[in-house]
Amino acid sequence: MRVKHFRRFVTLALVIAVPSAVSGCREQPQGSVKVTVIGGPPKLRDPAAGPLPAGDALLLSNVAQGLVRFDAAGNIxxxxxxxxxxxxxxxxxxxxxxxxxxxxxxxxxxxxxxxLLKRQLTGRSRNPMRDALGAVEDVVAMTDRVIEIRLVAPRPNLLPLLAQPEMAVLREGHGTGPFSESPTAQRGLLLLKREIVSPEDESKTEEDVLVGGATAGAAVQAFAAGQTDLVLGGTFADLPIARRVKLPRGSLRFDPASGLFGLVPTRKDGPLAEPDVRRLLSQAIDRDLLVRTLNVPGLTPRATIMEPGLEGVPAIAQPVWATTALSERSASLAAEARRLFGAEEKPVLRIGLPQGPGADVLLLRLMLDWGALGFTIQRANSPGQADLVLVDDVAPSSSPAWYVRRFRCEIAPICDPEADELMASARAAPVPAQRAALLVQAAARLDDALAFIPLAAPVRWSLVGSRIEGFAGNRYARHTLTGLEQKTSPGG
Structure with missing residues (x-):
């Protein structure tokens, strides 16, 4: 069985790494810039209703700006x-x-x-930014054109949070730009228009962008045939689809995204109730091979909740075991599995994953690594049946709080009450360095409890045609549609 699975894994890995010859002739660009988002057709939705799909987030951030917004490089x-x-x-x-x-x-x-801003943060709002903006005490109109946001404690990362599409300002279903929606006869597409006034000679130019949604396969094929200029919203799950098609050199781009990519237990009881079992499973994953197989520039294995480069956090040391190859620790892992289960049959573990060939590769990696210890690994038919589910989320800022607050006892099945206390103290801490130190302690406790099994950073990819000169990757994986045909400045 192991050999059979290994052969399947190698086959899938080769599919990712080697593009096929399937490719159409690219048409010459003309008319409006065409943008395709992987997923359903973009719709203008109120973020107070809950999390936004990729297409909805892109549309919202481009037609309903907040107080601030991101440029192409993720600057405010x-x-x-x-x-x-x-x-x-x-x-x-x-x-x-x-x-x-x-x-x-x-x-x-x-x-x-x-x-409108307070509505997103209070009452029955299900806005995903609500917790991240928990330090906001009030939003006050000081004059007709001046707003003050008052905080209970300093938050140097406030501006990136306010620039997220979830904090776009909608009034009666309308936003204020930078684009506006216009009628179009092209079915399934939205026409966005933006008027640009030159401050030098007061001349006006107009940007037109056609935006639509499609499956990953359809989006990649349309790009290869020159029928769309920009594809956005790719994740690890559909990355192999892009790798299978012969694309123009340099068109596949990756965001240097930060965030959480790993597995979280779904219940307190069952086969994962004991931290020693979760620790065994975490140490048995060959993260190095997984990262090599994904073949994403800059992507590194991770075995901690926090990652390098977070605000006020010193270098994050990976556990000692993570610095050794899986082959060197396999004997001790097998011995630990015998200690925990003896002669008993190992449990069946059901994993909640998205659909897509990249997710199939991850599942097969777990089948190999955990199967070597005697566990049976299956894909869960629904999240409710899963023992572990995948978390694949990009962080909205460089604040370490976002990473640990995902595992508070009020929302996470596996947690640590003392970590909760540290988080609460950090939220009220008036000194940023003190706050960061408390959050690092909370993260260490959660790592020790194995509330989360980290794998790496999230993977986000785009396809960028030769017509597009104003595109840049950024840590938030948020992309403005402004200036797509204009060269970005050296500073982004």
Missing amino acids: VGGLAERWNVSNDGLSYIFRLAPGDWPNGGKITAKQVAR
């Missing part, structure tokens, strides 16, 4: 706010709104914007 630029400043103690962010009107008439006022 003005949205509704033309400028802002931060108080010396870090507890007050003051934004001055640019003059403007709502699409359906009427001046944009600070009072309206403040009310």
